[in-house]
Amino acid sequence: MDSNKRIRLMVDLSKMALTILVALALVILIVLGTSSDPMNAFFNFFIGPFTSLRRIGNIIEAASPLMFTSLAVIMIFGAGQFSMIAEGSFFIGTLGAMIIAISCPLPPGLHPMIALLFAGILGAAVASIPALLKVKWQVSEVVTSLMFNYIVQFFTVYMLNYYFRETSSSSVASRLFLETSTLPALIDGTRIHFGVILAILLCILAYLLLYRTTFGMKLRITGDNITFANYSGIKVTKIMILAQIIAGAFAGIGGASELLGMYDRFKWTASPGYGWTGIAVALLARNNPLMVPVAALFIGYLNVGANIMARNSDVSSDVVVIIQGIIILMIAAEALLNKWKQKMIVKAANQDTATGGDGANV
Amino acid sequence: MGVYNVSDVSEQDISNLMVGRDVILNIEKTPASSGKPVIQVKDLMILCDTGKPCINHISFTLREGEILGVAGVEGNGQSELVEALCGLRKYNAGSIQICKTEIKKLSISHIRGLAVSHIPEDRMTTGVAPNLSIVENILSDKISDHKFSKHGFINKKKIKQYGLEMVKQYQILCKNPDVRIDSLSGGNIQKAVLARELSNQPKVIIADQPTRGVDVGATEFIHKRLIAMRDEGKAVLLISSDLNEVIGLADSIVVFHEGQIVAYFPDTSKITELQLGGYMLGIHKQSSNEIKEVIHG
Missing domain, CATH: 1.10.3470 (ABC transporter involved in vitamin B12 uptake, BtuC)
Structure with missing residues (x-):
């Protein structure tokens, strides 16, 4: 697998993990705020x-x-x-x-x-x-x-x-x-x-x-x-x-x-x-x-x-609707983590040129 | 590569430094030997969306083994002509015959089937699917060929092999043909477009701004390819805003102004940019007899 593909996969997975984490964190907050137990x-x-x-x-x-x-x-x-x-x-x-x-x-x-x-x-x-x-x-x-x-x-x-x-x-x-x-x-x-x-x-x-x-x-x-x-x-x-x-x-x-x-x-x-x-x-x-x-x-x-x-x-089961909403929002946010992705691609390209690879496309 | 004073370096020097080797800016070619007519346009009329004519009764003939250049300030009907020739736009009157076939009622894939290739003026909007791989972009028009698929199923092995072959032949700089095409530079994307358009034995090549936004190295490569195609007897219609390119590459030139042909130069070796400019701006216009020569009988 070439480095660009690997970076894209890594960013995708991180984005997914972040999405789920944020969604769950919000659920925890809601439950803590509303539930007596x-x-x-x-x-x-x-x-x-x-x-x-x-x-x-x-x-x-x-x-x-x-x-x-x-x-x-x-x-x-x-x-x-x-x-x-x-x-x-x-x-x-x-x-x-x-x-x-x-x-x-x-x-x-x-x-x-x-x-x-x-x-x-x-x-x-x-x-x-x-x-x-x-x-x-x-x-x-x-x-x-x-x-x-x-x-x-x-x-x-x-x-x-x-x-x-x-x-x-x-x-x-x-x-x-x-x-x-x-x-x-x-x-x-x-x-x-x-x-x-x-x-x-x-x-x-x-x-x-x-x-x-x-x-x-x-x-x-x-x-x-x-x-x-x-x-x-x-x-x-x-x-x-x-x-x-x-x-x-x-x-x-x-x-x-x-x-x-x-x-x-x-x-x-x-x-x-x-x-x-x-x-x-x-x-x-x-x-x-x-x-x-x-x-x-x-x-x-x-x-x-x-x-x-x-x-x-x-706690009502409606929290699940909140989770789904957040998932859609965060995954649809194309630009999320883009800066990080760009940085990694540039780094990989630099490494490539340093090692004499063809990373930098002319 | 270094820092230089503007006064010390020429265009040639800068090009050589950018590419890392000597670049030939002057296009070298032998005289054309034109053959049978391939595209015959007669009294063509195209109305724009506004109802104004953007192609106003033009006639010309493109023959085998020649490069016909179209010069003109952009927006004088060149784009509409190209679209009509490729089936992307309907025309209102007159006729276009490609290899003796009237194309008025033909679909785009039919026209492509007549061995017409089209290098589009804007590669990112028309020339590629940016999120797909290089090889998928090269195969977009020929995936249904028996060479690449059977009964609707694609042959992965053949496709991979073809991708590698094309990347090598067209000197597309990439890790492999499966990377997304938008990860390439403009010049390399354009080479991929060329790989798609020139690799299926075309008879006619419609090259609309083939080197726009392309680096010097790739420009040189594209020029050489187009001349090689001409020498093999293909007909090339070259539309370009780069007057140097039109004069250097084309064998003969027509000048467009407000949807009409205002001048025809059968021999490009004697034309200067200044002369062309006068016609392009509508200051001069040749007599109708001079213009008629482009119909070649």
Whole structure:
């Protein structure tokens, strides 16, 4: 590895460590300021998630949907687009999976596969709308995707209320899913399900797509400099649309996987927001699909810790939202630690020239 | 390298000191032997975004084995002409034929497929993807070739090998072809652009400000390359604000003023900068018969 790459990696890792440190320091401050028994809160937050197999399972379960949505975010942002549609695609995916799970009797094995597929198609279709509007009429994909997320959310809740609701129950929930539709659990004593394996497979697939195919290279070129991509003869509109369609499919499949792996009824009355958290995970993973599982596990750990703390102490689980906000802010701060990085690069170049290397580029 | 009094050193001396060896500032070349027409522009008209014509009914022919220089104060239609020739801009009237093919309805990749290479005027906005590696930048237009990919999957080994080859052939100073291109100096980035544009057997090279912001050593290298391409029988259209470069490198020159060709010089050896300047500023204009000669029949 050449010195510039090593420096960049070192700065990236330091930045990540600093981010996490600052976030945790802030949590400690908040807890110290609000809790009457801070040591109990800390214990529950930091150690709590590891105190039983079920809780460790919770971390992995929490990471699973985030992997799908952050992969979607990576595909979209990678193509230089800023569509926030991962949220809507995920939720329409849950709707698609519910429809298949309730009203389409199919043999086991095939049933969840069809549900995942249908959810992926719906997710892709929803994601393609902001993409097409942008290409056709230059409507900002940021605005349309944000608005579309609401339409998807209310449409899904409407479908639930008017077509799939359990009428004998007073709380809002769908009818029971057909037993053939659920994704199998993997480990006894937890709810870790087949969706986790699917998510990891998709991470690898997304990596191969981005770094081992011509499409991926064109996507990265388009994302980095669209003028240059166009000049090189790359069909940029095609790439932009395709990237968002693939992203939508990832998120939609994620919705189905979450619903069929974790629940036997559809119970959401609002979108769970995995699309938003997916952005934090994508940033934390430095847009590298292979880093997504690690980043998702970390955010999953924070979420589980916050929940345990909320249950067992007097601190609300909302602190986790503060942590995520700080993570996004600090990682998005491009200039953070730049001075240090510059210093190291200059030093390395000087050393190179001193030893007769070719560090100083003429 | 030292401190000198301005009165003691010439341009040549400074260049030699900067590069660390003797630099040839005067461009050496043999007379051109021009062949068949490659680009034929007839009565071309391009309207700007404001609705004003920025190319106003121009016609010219570029032939094999010659370098046609375009001189002119910047903003007199040169950029728009280049964009139209490469398919980056639609034109409103007239025709452009490249190798006998009308390009009006062709996509950018189709035009590239006609063996047209384009060295863009601003390498950082148009010429490279700054955060990607040197080799990815060199391959941006040809990654789908069977040489580098099969069924949509890229061949890492072939790509690596090609990157090393190009870095060597175009003397790009870097640790390896996998470093980010924006870690290079301007001259080396420009050499990478050249590596991409000149390595796939082009018939036409459109060189827009090929040495702008490039150090003397790289400038010399780029000039030699362009002349070598000309000697191999390629057609070169050279647009440059550097009058020395246009006069030294081109075999013949057209002068642009307000979107029109106001002068044509079939032989550059007799022109002075002063003469060109008069035409560039619109003080002089040749007769239409003199200008028509650039159509070559």
